[in-house]
């Protein structure tokens with residue numbers, strides 16, 4: 001397939017390279033030339049501009065930072081006006097569900113099918129093509145591009161209509177933030193009472209408090225090998241990005257009037273953590289340091 005890929009940063013770069021490796025003609029564009037060059041080295045073509053990238057694309061994929069970039073590019077800068085109405089647009093960025101609905105409606109006015117397809121799985125999932133895609137939009141349109149998504153990920157879910165993929169994504173990350181914060185608290189309490197964090201983790205993992213952070217992403221330094229907590233909270237999923245996703249969740253909750261007390265508390269704790277620990281660039285499991293600044297030092 002001829003694919004136009006816009007935004008080849010931490011996530012989009014490896015995703016575009018996987019499509020090129022699978023034999024697609026991938027024309028990439030990013031504001032950062034070095035990122036484009038890394039894709040060209042892997043078999044993609046440098047398009048030179050967003051308009052050139054989509055010029056004769058059958059599928060347009062974007063992986064941009066936030067709502068304003070997606071709305072800005074497709075609507076304000078008029079990219080939708082130059083995309084072939086027979087092409088399908090798949091936006092994989094994590095953005096507000098409301099923005100996803102607006103941009104998809106603008107696309108539909110021009111006869112273009114657009115899906116929101118945010119992902120979970122982080123940069124490792126992007127590199128290893130094990131991402132989970134949460135897709136909003138028409139199910140028949142999803143079936144047309146499913147083979148392409150399968151080459152970038154391991155799970156593809158149809159969440160519902162326009163914006164539903166984004167809603168699923170913010171629900172998931174709000175739950176994850178609350179789980180991570182509560183896990184950090186439980187570990188801090190146990191250690192303060194004299195328990196070994198690894199022993200307590202093993203007990204809770206197999207008990208009713210068991211959860212994803214305990215299983216694969218333990219926040220206490222040294223309990224689990226290969227996770228950010230055991231390398232100074234470097235790499236992984238940044239506090240800045242988690243706060244962004246929590247803001248999206250709270251915006252959506254305001255719009256629907258849904259009480260999200262745990263999500264709201266998690267957002268405030270992550271904001272506090274960023275402020276007092278200058279933690280925006282650390283992995284989100286570093287919330288452990290807000291609860292117990294000396295975690296792992298004894």
Ligand code: NAD
Pocket residue numbers: 006007008009010011012029030031032035050063064065066069073092093094095119120121122123236237238241
């Ligand atoms: P990133 O900042 O590394 O990449 C975004 C890229 O978009 C940048 O290279 C930037 O130059 C480019 N860009 C911005 N505006 C552009 C424009 N108008 N034209 C062309 N290129 C443009 O971010 P990322 O980590 O790859 O994240 C991308 C999206 O995926 C975000 O919405 C993020 O929330 C989401 N996400 C990230 C992760 C993760 O672990 N990093 C995990 C899941 C989802």
